[in-house]
Amino acid sequence: MREPPMNTIAPDAIKAWKLTGVFYEGLLWLITIAVAIIIYLFDWPYWIGIVLVMISILSTIFTVFILPKLRFRKWRYELFEQEIYIQHGILIMSRTLVPMIRVQHVDTKQGPFLKKYQLASVTISTAATTHEIPALREEDASALRDRISALARVDEDDV
Amino acid sequence: MSNGPSYRLHPVSILFNCIKTAREGIFLIVFGFITFDRFYFILLLAIFSLLGILLSVLSWYRFTYRLEAGELRIEYGVLIRKKRYISINRIQSIDLTAGIIHRMFKLVKLQIETAGSGKSAEASLNAIKLSDGEKLRNALKGRKESHPDIEIEGQEESVNPLREITPKRLLLAGVTSGSVGIIMAFAAIAFSELEQFIPEHFYDRTFDWISELAIAFIIGLAIVVLLVFWLLGIAGTMIKYGKFAITKVGDELFITRGLLEKKQITIPLKRIQAVGIAESVIRQPFGFVTVFVEVAGGALDSGEDFSTVLFPIMKKTEIESFLQEFLPGYSMESVHFTPLPKRAMKFYLIRACVPILVLGIVATYFYPQFSWLAVIVLLVNFLLGLMRYQDGGFSVEPERVIIRFRGFSRKTMLLYHKRIQAFEKKQHPFQKREGLATIKLSILGKNGTGKHYRLKELEEEHVDKLGDWYSYRE
Numbered sequence: 001m002r003e004p005p006m007n008t009i010a011p012d013a014i015k016a017w018k019l020t021g022v023f024y025e026g027l028l029w030l031i032t033i034a035v036a037i038i039i040y041l042f043d044w045p046y047w048i049g050i051v052l053v054m055i056s057i058l059s060t061i062f063t064v065f066i067l068p069k070l071r072f073r074k075w076r077y078e079l080f081e082q083e084i085y086i087q088h089g090i091l092i093m094s095r096t097l098v099p100m101i102r103v104q105h106v107d108t109k110q111g112p113f114l115k116k117y118q119l120a121s122v123t124i125s126t127a128a129t130t131h132e133i134p135a136l137r138e139e140d141a142s143a144l145r146d147r148i149s150a151l152a153r154v155d156e157d158d159v
Numbered sequence: 160m161s162n163g164p165s166y167r168l169h170p171v172s173i174l175f176n177c178i179k180t181a182r183e184g185i186f187l188i189v190f191g192f193i194t195f196d197r198f199y200f201i202l203l204l205a206i207f208s209l210l211g212i213l214l215s216v217l218s219w220y221r222f223t224y225r226l227e228a229g230e231l232r233i234e235y236g237v238l239i240r241k242k243r244y245i246s247i248n249r250i251q252s253i254d255l256t257a258g259i260i261h262r263m264f265k266l267v268k269l270q271i272e273t274a275g276s277g278k279s280a281e282a283s284l285n286a287i288k289l290s291d292g293e294k295l296r297n298a299l300k301g302r303k304e305s306h307p308d309i310e311i312e313g314q315e316e317s318v319n320p321l322r323e324i325t326p327k328r329l330l331l332a333g334v335t336s337g338s339v340g341i342i343m344a345f346a347a348i349a350f351s352e353l354e355q356f357i358p359e360h361f362y363d364r365t366f367d368w369i370s371e372l373a374i375a376f377i378i379g380l381a382i383v384v385l386l387v388f389w390l391l392g393i394a395g396t397m398i399k400y401g402k403f404a405i406t407k408v409g410d411e412l413f414i415t416r417g418l419l420e421k422k423q424i425t426i427p428l429k430r431i432q433a434v435g436i437a438e439s440v441i442r443q444p445f446g447f448v449t450v451f452v453e454v455a456g457g458a459l460d461s462g463e464d465f466s467t468v469l470f471p472i473m474k475k476t477e478i479e480s481f482l483q484e485f486l487p488g489y490s491m492e493s494v495h496f497t498p499l500p501k502r503a504m505k506f507y508l509i510r511a512c513v514p515i516l517v518l519g520i521v522a523t524y525f526y527p528q529f530s531w532l533a534v535i536v537l538l539v540n541f542l543l544g545l546m547r548y549q550d551g552g553f554s555v556e557p558e559r560v561i562i563r564f565r566g567f568s569r570k571t572m573l574l575y576h577k578r579i580q581a582f583e584k585k586q587h588p589f590q591k592r593e594g595l596a597t598i599k600l601s602i603l604g605k606n607g608t609g610k611h612y613r614l615k616e617l618e619e620e621h622v623d624k625l626g627d628w629y630s631y632r633e
Binding site: 089092094128 | 455580581582583584585586587588591601602603604608609610611622623626627629630631632633
């Protein structure tokens, strides 16, 4: 666990995450505008609106411009014959080992934002945990899913 | 498996059905009592009671079970007929329980659990004769040995280990049950409240002696309430763990317990994921521990404990012989724990103290008269942080890992390599700077969810070694 996993996820992940960020921040701005209107109509103190706008600006800068790059830089994965090695986390970095014989099923999934950039996530489930490798290129994701599912065998000794 | 005739449950089952219906309808009864006049209420109640009883009788009449073609076949349902066939090979455990009503009629409730992860038992026969229950259990277990009855009987007399709780120990378990801690907390709050309120209310009174009497009365009352809670705690433990006995037959552990409701739990050794030893703050100084196991699946015992207690109370020195007898693979003799590095201590102390410190400062600002309480809580948390640091440790063997940590109780968990589902190393920037890291080990838990054990601030080098130990790569 000294060496980080080798593979990065698809670089387009940054774009997809930015788009996701824009979407959710858009919702936040809608709420902010609604509150601003209420403040104007009911003569509430203006500082509430100012604080809200400040929060929205900071949150937009963070989730759209900073977070996606940081997440991309930290996300790593590597597939071995016996196990999957995953690294993620911006502040709290975590590295996980998932043995193949513990894998129960593998899924790929794709939301609208990932679809736009031909990306997909791979979800690996054991009986006790789930692990996700987000935003791989579609063909990589399918290949990874098939490979893991081929490598994952049922252990005789299992419950 | 030969085909058998179908059976009905014991008629007492009708009573259980009635009770269940009444319990579900209690809201309607109350609602009816409020809305309708006395006459209509009684009329409606009579009609619904009659319907309820009729339905109970019908559902008893319709419920049949039989053993056929290697399956337990249950058919039930009044309006919608349902059939449930459970293959004997799929049955994981069969438990017999007997409540007070059951015991009056010499009946038992039989519950069957399969490997699935459902919330309730897969099949439940709520009232059958004790002898039938035992017969059915043996029949369902028949898949394992060719002559289960004879073999099991023979073994039971000669080699099957058996441990029972002594009345003295049971009492001790009650006296030191966890509720004492909660009571102490309540006591602290109660007394601090008193201190604040009493002077304001009573100082202006002309007759000082009355106020003194009142204070004495309130304090006396508080002590009585505490005592009652404590006694209730003792009674609860006695009822739950009374007549506790554990025995091992073949590759299964059987636990029976309960003073009023007799409960029987079966644990196949194969399904044990981890063995733990818990030392609560109150029991630790006296050298007493609780031994428990984590079992995969298991709907029957859920809602009671998250873990299954193997023995409620024993001396620390008795653990080894107990494990040797019941779980030889989990012996913990001559385990040497690698302690946490010195640098980890500050993390533990900060985590334990900072939230309390912040809360304490805020509380003291608003209620200066409470500052002494904040100081006490802070001190207790400081000590707890220190103990958590000192108790943290691990030990690696080729096939097993043993970790020790403390929340409130000190826990020692023994996990086999093959039972660990995933291994995680976590690190935040402060830990990274100090060369420390946290590990998370995941195993199977109840109801298809995982159970996770964390040990914080280990030497990073040790964590990497543990990772290598866990890794399946050659």
